Structure formats: structure tokens, C-alpha cells
Amino acid sequence: MTETKAANDRHGSGDGAAPHYWQGTFIGDEEAGRHLADLPAAVEAALATVLETETVLAACDALATALRDPAHPVRARLAAHLPEGEDPAVLAELGSLLGRRELTRKLRRELGSATPGRLNRADPRETVYEAWAPVGLVAHIAPGNAATVAPLSIVEGLLAGNVNILKTSSADTLLTQHLMAELAALDPSGALAGRIVVLRFPSSRQEWLRLMCAPADAVAVWGGEGAVEGVAAHVPSGCRLVEWGHRISFAYLTGDAWSDAGTLDALADDVCLHEQQACSSPQVVYLDTEDEGEVFAFAERLAAVLAARPPAVTTASAGGAGGPDPAEEAELTTTELVARLEEHLGLTRVFAAPDGSWRVMADTRSPLTASPLHRSVWVKPLPRKRLIATLRPMRRYLQTAGLAGSRTDIAELSRTALAAGVTRVTPVGAMLESYAGEPHDGVYALQRYSRRVAVQADPARFATTSCLDDLARPVVLPQPAGPLLGKEDVQESARQVARADAELYFRSGGSTGAPALSIFSYDDYDTQMHAAARGLLAAGYDPVGDRTANLFYCGGMYGSFISFFSVLERLGGVQLPLSAGPDHRATARAIIDHGADTLFGMPSYLWQLLHAEADALRAYGGLRKVFYGGEHFTQEQQRTLKDTFGIEAVRSITYGSTDLGPLGYQCTESSGGVHHLHADLHTMEILDLAEDRPVAPGETGRLVFTTHARRGQHLGRYVIGDLGREVPGRCPCGRHAPRFELRGRTGDVMRVATYFLNHRRFLALAEERGGHRGELQIRLDAADARERLTVRVERAGATDPERLREVFLAGYPELRSAVTERLLDLVVEAVDGASLDRSPTSGKLLAVVDARR
Numbered sequence: 001m002t003e004t005k006a007a008n009d010r011h012g013s014g015d016g017a018a019p020h021y022w023q024g025t026f027i028g029d030e031e032a033g034r035h036l037a038d039l040p041a042a043v044e045a046a047l048a049t050v051l052e053t054e055t056v057l058a059a060c061d062a063l064a065t066a067l068r069d070p071a072h073p074v075r076a077r078l079a080a081h082l083p084e085g086e087d088p089a090v091l092a093e094l095g096s097l098l099g100r101r102e103l104t105r106k107l108r109r110e111l112g113s114a115t116p117g118r119l120n121r122a123d124p125r126e127t128v129y130e131a132w133a134p135v136g137l138v139a140h141i142a143p144g145n146a147a148t149v150a151p152l153s154i155v156e157g158l159l160a161g162n163v164n165i166l167k168t169s170s171a172d173t174l175l176t177q178h179l180m181a182e183l184a185a186l187d188p189s190g191a192l193a194g195r196i197v198v199l200r201f202p203s204s205r206q207e208w209l210r211l212m213c214a215p216a217d218a219v220a221v222w223g224g225e226g227a228v229e230g231v232a233a234h235v236p237s238g239c240r241l242v243e244w245g246h247r248i249s250f251a252y253l254t255g256d257a258w259s260d261a262g263t264l265d266a267l268a269d270d271v272c273l274h275e276q277q278a279c280s281s282p283q284v285v286y287l288d289t290e291d292e293g294e295v296f297a298f299a300e301r302l303a304a305v306l307a308a309r310p311p312a313v314t315t316a317s318a319g320g321a322g323g324p325d326p327a328e329e330a331e332l333t334t335t336e337l338v339a340r341l342e343e344h345l346g347l348t349r350v351f352a353a354p355d356g357s358w359r360v361m362a363d364t365r366s367p368l369t370a371s372p373l374h375r376s377v378w379v380k381p382l383p384r385k386r387l388i389a390t391l392r393p394m395r396r397y398l399q400t401a402g403l404a405g406s407r408t409d410i411a412e413l414s415r416t417a418l419a420a421g422v423t424r425v426t427p428v429g430a431m432l433e434s435y436a437g438e439p440h441d442g443v444y445a446l447q448r449y450s451r452r453v454a455v456q457a458d459p460a461r462f463a464t465t466s467c468l469d470d471l472a473r474p475v476v477l478p479q480p481a482g483p484l485l486g487k488e489d490v491q492e493s494a495r496q497v498a499r500a501d502a503e504l505y506f507r508s509g510g511s512t513g514a515p516a517l518s519i520f521s522y523d524d525y526d527t528q529m530h531a532a533a534r535g536l537l538a539a540g541y542d543p544v545g546d547r548t549a550n551l552f553y554c555g556g557m558y559g560s561f562i563s564f565f566s567v568l569e570r571l572g573g574v575q576l577p578l579s580a581g582p583d584h585r586a587t588a589r590a591i592i593d594h595g596a597d598t599l600f601g602m603p604s605y606l607w608q609l610l611h612a613e614a615d616a617l618r619a620y621g622g623l624r625k626v627f628y629g630g631e632h633f634t635q636e637q638q639r640t641l642k643d644t645f646g647i648e649a650v651r652s653i654t655y656g657s658t659d660l661g662p663l664g665y666q667c668t669e670s671s672g673g674v675h676h677l678h679a680d681l682h683t684m685e686i687l688d689l690a691e692d693r694p695v696a697p698g699e700t701g702r703l704v705f706t707t708h709a710r711r712g713q714h715l716g717r718y719v720i721g722d723l724g725r726e727v728p729g730r731c732p733c734g735r736h737a738p739r740f741e742l743r744g745r746t747g748d749v750m751r752v753a754t755y756f757l758n759h760r761r762f763l764a765l766a767e768e769r770g771g772h773r774g775e776l777q778i779r780l781d782a783a784d785a786r787e788r789l790t791v792r793v794e795r796a797g798a799t800d801p802e803r804l805r806e807v808f809l810a811g812y813p814e815l816r817s818a819v820t821e822r823l824l825d826l827v828v829e830a831v832d833g834a835s836l837d838r839s840p841t842s843g844k845l846l847a848v849v850d851a852r853r
Helices: 003-010 029-037 039-047 053-067 073-079 089-098 100-111 149-159 175-185 206-213 225-232 261-276 292-307 326-343 384-397 407-420 487-495 522-538 560-571 584-593 603-612 614-620 635-645 759-768 801-811 813-820
Strands: 020-022 025-027 128-134 137-141 163-168 196-200 218-222 240-244 248-253 282-287 348-352 359-363 376-381 398-404 424-427 450-456 504-507 517-520 547-550 574-576 598-601 625-628 649-652 655-657 661-665 674-677 682-687 700-707 718-727 739-745 749-752 755-758 776-782 787-794 824-831 848-850
Touching: 020 029, 020 175, 025 029, 029 039, 029 196, 029 206, 039 163, 053 073, 053 089, 053 100, 053 149, 053 175, 073 089, 073 175, 089 100, 089 149, 100 149, 100 522, 137 149, 149 163, 149 175, 149 196, 149 218, 163 175, 163 206, 175 196, 218 225, 225 240, 248 261, 248 384, 261 282, 261 292, 261 398, 282 292, 292 348, 292 359, 292 376, 326 348, 326 359, 326 376, 384 398, 384 407, 398 407, 407 424, 487 517, 517 522, 522 560, 522 661, 547 560, 547 584, 560 574, 584 603, 584 614, 598 603, 603 614, 603 625, 603 635, 614 635, 635 649, 682 718, 739 759, 749 776, 755 759, 755 813, 759 776, 759 787, 759 801, 787 801, 801 813, 801 824, 813 824
Parallel strands: 137 163, 137 218, 163 196, 218 240, 248 282, 248 398, 282 376, 359 376, 398 424, 547 574, 547 598, 598 625, 625 649, 776 848, 787 824
Antiparallel strands: 020 025, 020 196, 128 450, 348 359, 504 517, 655 661, 661 674, 674 739, 682 700, 700 718, 718 739, 749 755, 776 787
């Protein structure tokens, strides 16, 4: 039973006896009155916890999916609360606005990020942290003529992190209350329910209106001047009054455009859609002329086009338009009669349907005149030289200008219309169209419901802190659910990514199998590069002082070089984009000539470069930091880098994968395979090696990741192929992000001669007991009598091969048993590093080469 249904069962399904929704529960008038008196305390309690943006996005996306499905029970429940005659398709339309894609785009456009509430560095080179914070409590006064406005207004308040209290008209149904209840039921944390209150009462109930507005930090009012004035009286000093009032829109046509039949049809579309009930509907058509005859002639042509249009729908529609009420009928009649009387003065000419269903009123006077709507259009002359002077007096009421003309005309007239006070310019025929994140009446709603806040911190103490929130609290994301996904499942998902989301293609290096395709939107890529940049700061990268040689592999759709180019770009760091090339001398020369002191790259490539050009680079003496990715430097290799080349810091640049992006990062307190989780992007599980259950704390298991900040491709519960264990306790660096230690890959475990052997065990024995400091690779072959395991070690860092063979047999009981039982031949050979098998795309060393297949 959902939370919503349980609440409905307890409170009469939110009917007339319980018309209010208060923080998860339907209540009646008496209880609502008591709660209103305690509203300040309720707001303070809700604001004491942070609302994660992902919580809002996940719940809205789930609701959107339900609303777009005609057979979904949620949609069926909500359809029962639609206004009489309202087309149920309005629910699908609402669902199209609540999807993750649309809301994420809105967040990025209006607040600059998909997680705008996190205190990240405004400039990576400074320890100044900025974020968008909620204003606190937003009171929404909803209109009575648009079913979707109220719930969307609350969602905007939630995206900004606010507590929201909304008033609907006493004549409205309980659609908004039940929509919000369904939304809250899709959030298991309960955070959304705690930030939503929806009340239904008449505007005459002034005491309730006062109690709503008194503790508010912003009051959003939808309606005309009368509605705004009635609410403004209750808005306390210092509280933002956000007016979403009535606006007037017009079309403006140049001479070439108005003679085009296509322009007339497009204009008629704008007039007839929603019967001019939208603020963006044209009420006046201006012609770029001073010739009255042209005005009258155009009006007659427009009238003929309107006469051919199907009649208006007189019941409520998805756009909220219905037939005129008695007051509107009176205004229509009066406006038309006055215009007809002025025909005798030569000022006007009226063209109207016999049944009064449409009218075109040509007027020789230019000043803007409001239309009585319902397919009633003024046509007026207005030379462009007088456009600003004529329209600017009405600038407070202007919204959309639909323009038709040449490309040059559109460019010039757009600037002129904006200068006159228009906030929105569209082509004629598209005046009522919109896009995700579009400003409304000249402002971004999310910015009106937010505050821009900043924290300045001591540069010495916060040099490696990229996000203050990491030190303050853990990120809480929705728990992963659903089946486990393997590599093939993810590849199939990639093949189904919609074209609109497939903007950037990468292929993996293929070190553990065939190269896999990964597809990203640019928004997702940007989110991940910013996350990787924050992780690099945590690892000790200094964007002000470090001079970096980017030595990752490039080409063949491999993403490492491009990704870290993007990371450095976002950090504002100095970069030499060299990439990993075979000419080690030229690479070393560039490092020395341009004063690079920091190296980015794969361990195997950096190891080869440093040893090939050891004399020159030691003489240079300027290398200080190495950040590596894709593989691991062993402890012995790191000791060599520090002792031989004077390198001070050797750390992981990131832990990630081509398909999931950055997963973890090291801080200055981390070493070896220990990383922090990018907890604002992913959740992590550690599952048993043989069963799909969590391991005990501290045990090694399969790493399973669910990414939340991704558009177009679902990557939930992805078994990435790596092994790891949880590192308990809070890190000494102070971050709350969980820590884990990488313990190799599932592919590093080999079944040989009936035994399971692990590459990491060979490497540890070679280093700890054999003194080996180079690379190590295992090759498996099928011989005639028995299998053969060859340990290939780099000659430059190897001890005597026979000595290493003795170390392996003495320290690895399973290996010793296999050899003793004559099930396996063990060979150790020293080779040049260049002869070891590597991935042709990424340059990674292949830990295990199984040639038995």
C-alpha cells in the first residue's frame, strides 16, 4: 500500500471532508487551521535537513513515467480529480514536463548545475565556495484556470530546496493535492512530503492567507493585478513578491511577410490554439506600415483564414480554454460594437463571424489595445521607427512578440522589441511553443526561489577541499533497486540510447575483453568532468602552481586523454596536451622545455617513459607529482619514482570506467587502492563473490555501482568487474564520502590446474619477498601434458628469475601443490618492458593473458 493510499484510507480519500494536504496527510479545515498557526515551527523543522536535488528528480521522473502511461493506476487515480470536461491528456502533458531530462535541463539552464545546492568552488583556483540556497518557505497562490500550474509551481519550489505551501481556489478540484501526494509517495525518504502543503480555501478567508504569507520568504502569485494586490497586502517586509501576472503578446509582420499565405496560416494557428487564453497568444497584429489601406486589406485576408478554421471547443481542454462566460460574452459584444461605431469615423473596420465565434478588428491607431480574446484580434499599423515609443508605455504587461520577416528583419526587430519591454521573441506560428528551462516573464523561476550564497575559507586549510558539503554531511541518494547488470546488459542499453542523448561516443581500452561502447550526453559528460576535477583537487592537485603534461592515450574513441584535458580545462590548470607517444625522447624534451612538474598518465606508459629517459629527467629534477589512472603503481614502483626521480606525490587521478565515468577519488590521506566514492553521483554496493548478497563489513566482494546523474541510459546496479572492500570509519581528511579499497578484478583470478590463483598474489610476493620493482604479467598456455603458467617480469626491475620462482613456490601453497602434483608447469622469465602484452587502445598492461582458449 502506497503512502498516498494509506493516507486516503485514513482521511476519506482527500474528499470534501479532508480537502487539504499537509506534509503527507489529508486533513480537514479544523486541523488545517491548527497547523497554520504552527507553520513557522513546521518550516524550521523541515529546513533542518537538506533536500538532495536527486531526491526531487528521482520522484518526479517516476511520477512522469506513471502520468505518461494511460494504463498506470496512478494516472487513473488522478484522472478522477480532473476538472469536469478536462481532457485526461493533460496528465500526459504534465508528465512530459516532469521527466528527468526536462527538469535537469531546467536546473542547468536556470541555476547552472544539476546539483546547484552544493557548496562547490566558484573558481577552482580560489577557496571561495558558492551555491544556490533555498529562500526557505515559498507561498504559492495558484490561479483557478490552469490545472497544471499549481503542481508545477510546487515542483519549482522543491527543485530550489524550499518548503512550499500552496493555495488553490475553493472552486478547484483536489487534483493538485493528490498529485503532490503521489509525488511524495514515490520518495521513500519522506523528505518531499515534509516540504509540501496544499490548502483549498476561498480568497475571502483572509486570516488563512495572512497565516500562509506571514512566515514566507517568497510569495508567488498567479493572476491579474487584482489578485496580486489582494495578496501583496499580506506579504511581510523583506519577503519577495514573485508576480506571474497576465501579459499581452502581439505579432509583428513586415511587408514581405504579411503578403505570404503561409504567414497568415501560422498567425491563425497562434490565435486559435487555446482560444487566446495563454499569455503568449497574440492579441494584436502589427504591420510595418503607415498605410491604412494595407491594414484593412490584411485584416480582411486574416478574417478569411479564421473563417476556414474549425470551431472552438467549448468544453475545457488541455490548454485550460473553454467557452466565454457571461462576463466575457459582454466584453466581446461591447468591444465589437464600439469598433463598429468607429467605422463611421474611418478609424476601424470589423470583420466578424455571423455567430460571433471570431472577429478581426482593423484599427488605424497604433497604441496597444487588449483583446477580449476568444479569437478576437486587432490589426494595427506600426512602422518600426515608432515601435519603441508606442510599446514602451505598456512594458510592464508585454510578453511575447511573434515576428515574421527576413533574416535581417528578425535580427533587427528582435533587438527593438526587447528594448521596448518584450521578454520573449518567437517566429509567428510558434508563439505558444516553449522549451525546457525557458525564462518566464523575463526571469528564471528557480532563481526567484533561491539565494546565491558564498563562503570564503582559509586557502592554507582548504587547499584540497573542493566542496564544503563533503565535510559537513553525507550525501543521501535513493537506494538502488532492480536486477544486477553485467557488461552485456550495459552494452545493450547503450545500443538503445535515444539519438537526442547520444552526443559523445567512447570505447573502452579493451584490457579485459572486447572494447565496449559508452554513450554520453554532453550534460552528463560535463557533470562527470566537474566531479573528476573536484576529486583531483582532493588528491592534491594545485591548479595555480602545477604545470601538467597530459600523457594519457588518445585516439580510437578512447576517452582518457580527452577526459583529463576537459578536467584540466575546468580546473583552469596549465596543460601540455602531449598524449602517450612512442617517441620518449621528444616527450621528455617537451616536459623539460616547458617546465612541466606534474605528469598525468597510465602507470605502464609513465614507467616506460621515466626509465627510457631517466638520465635527462633526473638531470632536469623538476618533476614533483604523478597522477595515474587505469592501472596501479605498486608500492615498490612508487618508492622507485620517489627515490630515483625525486617525485614527491604519487596518487590515483581517479577510479572509474568508460561507461560509468569517475567513481572514486583519492584524498591526501589515501594510499594504495583506497578511494572515496563520488557519492553525489553514485551509490555503491559490495556483494559476495558467489551470491547476490552484501558481504560482511570489511570483507572483499564485487563492486556494484548505480549512477544517478545520467540522462538517457539507465546504469543501475552495474557489476563493474572490480573487487573491493569497505574501509570503515570516517577518513582523517574529514570527508563523509564512503571509502573503499580496490582489491583487483574478477579477471585477475585464474582457474589453473583445478586451483584458483590470483595475479595480485604473485605481484605481492614478487615485491615483498623477491624485491621486484617492475611490471609483472602472467601468461597461460595449454601444453601437451599439462598447463603452463609463465610469469613474465620486466628485466629492468627484476631479480633473478629462478630466485623469483622459488619465492612463488614458497609463498603460494596452492601454486606449490599444483606444481608438485605435476598438474602445472611454472616458468619465470625476464623480458623487456616493451615486449609485455598491452591493450592496443589504452596502453594498459594486460595482467593475465590466457592463451589456452
